[in-house]
Structure formats: C-alpha cells, structure tokens
Amino acid sequence: MVGEVRQRSGRLEKPSFIIVDAQSVKNTDTAEEKGYDGAKLVSGIKRHLAVDTQGLPHAIHITTANITDRAGALEAFSLHHLSLGDVTNVLADGGYTGKNFADRVRDILGCPVEIAKRSELHTFAVIPKRWVVERSFAWLNKCRRLWKNCERKLHTSLTMVVLAFLILCINRL
Numbered sequence: 001m002v003g004e005v006r007q008r009s010g011r012l013e014k015p016s017f018i019i020v021d022a023q024s025v026k027n028t029d030t031a032e033e034k035g036y037d038g039a040k041l042v043s044g045i046k047r048h049l050a051v052d053t054q055g056l057p058h059a060i061h062i063t064t065a066n067i068t069d070r071a072g073a074l075e076a077f078s079l080h081h082l083s084l085g086d087v088t089n090v091l092a093d094g095g096y097t098g099k100n101f102a103d104r105v106r107d108i109l110g111c112p113v114e115i116a117k118r119s120e121l122h123t124f125a126v127i128p129k130r131w132v133v134e135r136s137f138a139w140l141n142k143c144r145r146l147w148k149n150c151e152r153k154l155h156t157s158l159t160m161v162v163l164a165f166l167i168l169c170i171n172r173l
Contacts, residue, residue, distance in 0.1 A: 002058065004169075005056060005169045006054065008173065009172075012086070014058075014084075014086040014087075015052035015086065015087060017087070017090075017091070018051065018052060018059075018084065018087050018090055019053075019090075019091045019129060019130065019133045020048070020090060020096065021048075021130075022049070022095075024044060025044050025045050025065075025148060026042055026148050026149065027148070027149045028150050030150070030151075031044070031149055031150075032153060035064030036065055036066055037065035044065050045062055045063065045154065046062070047061075047062055048063065048072035048073055049133060051132060055132050055135050056165070056168075057165050059080035059084060060158060060162065061158075070095070070100075070101045073092070073105075074104050074108065081108055081109060084109055085109075087111050088111050090105055090111060091129055092113055092114070093116055093117075094116075096113065139165075140164055140165075146164055
C-alpha cells in the first residue's frame with residue numbers, strides 16, 4: 001500500500017532515503033511486556049520507525065522500552081532488509097551515533113548513516129528532514145488507541161500501528 005501511495009505521488013515504489021527514530025510510549029496496567037526507558041523516564045514500549053521523505057513507514061518494529069534506539073533500529077532493518085534494498089542513505093538523530101551502529105547498518109542495508117545533530121544545546125531548532133519522522137509519530141498519536149499503549153502483547157501494538165498507517169495511506173489514495 002505504501003508503494004502505491006509513493007507511485008501515485010510520482011515517486012519510485014521503494015525509497016532510496018529513510019529517516020529512523022524511536023518513540024517511547026507509556027503502558028496501561030494491562031500490558032504484559034514492558035521495559036523502562038531511563039532516558040525518557042517512561043515505563044512501557046518503544047516504537048521504532050524508518051520512514052521515507054513523505055513520512056510513510058518502510059520499517060516498523062515494537063520493543064519494550066528498555067531496548068536502545070540503536071538496537072531496535074538494527075532489529076527493524078534486519079526484519080525489513082528486503083523491502084529496504086534500494087536505500088542508499090539513512091538519516092538519524094544523535095541517539096544513533098557510533099561506529100558500531102554505522103557499520104551494522106552498512107552490513108544490513110549497504111548504505112551510510114548520516115547523523116543530524118543540533119547546533120546548540122538547550123535551544124529549539126527544527127532539524128531539516130528530521131521533522132518528517134516526528135510528524136509520523138504525531139500521526140500515530142492522533143489515534144485513540146495509540147497515544148498510550150493499551151495492548152497486552154507487542155505484536156498487537158505492532159498491528160495497531162500498521163492499521164493506523166494503513167488508514168493514512170487509504171486517505172491519501
């Protein structure tokens with residue numbers, strides 16, 4: 001479905017450039033699997049997304065919140081490496097910095113990682129292209145069942161995220 005939306009907007013079916021990020025989401029009491037993200041002070045799950053320049057998902061992976069952004073992104077790339085075969089560049093934020101991560105991405109996808117860093121600490125600035133993945137997370141948060149993780153299982157959370165993006169794609173057709 002994502003490929004069809006891309007083609008209708010005059011793009012190739014598979015992207016050559018993806019932007020990756022993760023979002024920690026609080027759990028309700030019913031969740032069976034949860035972890036604690038010490039950086040965000042959130043007990044729950046973490047959504048790992050790799051989106052194209054239109055904000056459409058090409059890799060979605062759900063983990064417990066204690067999994068690092070780098071580890072979750074590498075798992076997502078490993079799971080979706082066939083659909084990401086045309087990717088020539090990956091953009092990530094400062095949380096993905098490191099030679100080990102860049103080397104693993106090069107092994108899995110065969111492309112370099114570009115890190116978009118802030119110019120000054122404690123100041124707000126829109127980082128070019130990085131806002132696209134943040135907008136995708138905002139689209140998810142508009143869905144009643146996704147502003148907080150209400151699901152018991154991780155695979156059910158993944159299904160809800162996929163359904164939310166499916167509705168977005170259908171609305172664009």
